[in-house]
Amino acid sequence: MDVTDFELLTEDTVSDHVFDIAVNRAPSPQVDLGFVSRRDGEITVQIKVPEAAGAAAGHEKKKRRGKSGSARASSKTTTVAAAADETEKYKTLEVNVIQSMSLLNSNTESSTTGAMLWRVSVVFTEWFYKHIYLPQPGSLLPGRFDVVELGCGAAGLLPITLGSSPKVRQYVATDQPHIVKLARQNVETHYTETTGSMPSNVHVVDYDWEHCNEDIVNIIDKIPVAEGDEEEDNNTGLLILACDVVYNDFLIPYILEGMNKVCETHPSKKISILVAQQVRDPTIMEEFLTQFVEHPSFKVWSVPEHLLNEEFKRGFVLHYAEYQGVKA
């Protein structure tokens, strides 16, 4: 990623940066916590993408859903449909996913926010598509990359929408086991119904940041460390994505360690990290960014507004980081 006009964050600038976000980028007071829909069960998400995207991403193929009589069977013919918007050269992808209000309200699991789909994932997906299909000078996402997503949530929206992008070699979506179960189901159902089978490069696996040392094997298996003389291996960067995973103080050191562990196990790759957040509590954002910039492994920038979609600028922020290796 070309970071020349990004704002590099340091311990000295984080506080002003967060103040600026709170003042200029806060969502309108009517905005709720950030759910896409409070409705339980199957929801349809609309994603605006450049016209060129659908066919290349393999989402245009239409197939009847589910087995006749099953809960997900319906007369709809597709989980992703494209409706062209000629004027803007964009179209809308519609993605059906299952979310679970009962899991959200369950008190048997430690973290249940992933049971629902959060709006920042939709905003981020649109941003990602735009930067892949309508690249600007100093492309934000050059080359091809492997992706590890942290805290993908039960909807699995990103592995569904980005997993089959031609830019992505392997896509490994991760979350805690009780969330992964539903995420895997959503991802498998989507691909089976749209393309006939689950792509071999998309994986949904357990990776709990609080147990990252043990769980990291689930990722290593899917993204081999670049070594030896396989040319593509050495040229494929690693991109770590995280949408709306920073929402309490307790989790901050764990998420950073979760990221760091993924990086440490793939040191020979160029590693970039994108963290997308809804603007909420400035104290938590400041604490997260402070720990992020203080972490010896990472260099952190704020992605400037001119590189964000309009939607992104209204209540969301995007931070970019690069893995520096551990400094002595």
Ligand SMILES: C[S@@+](CC[C@H](N)C(=O)[O-])C[C@H]1O[C@@H](n2cnc3c(N)ncnc32)[C@H](O)[C@@H]1O
């Ligand atoms: C607000 S949800 C966002 C989910 C999804 N990225 C989205 O935007 O819809 C936060 C996610 O972080 C995950 N998470 C929380 N604690 C975690 C941990 N210790 N290890 C791994 N994932 C965790 C949750 O399970 C949940 O999926």
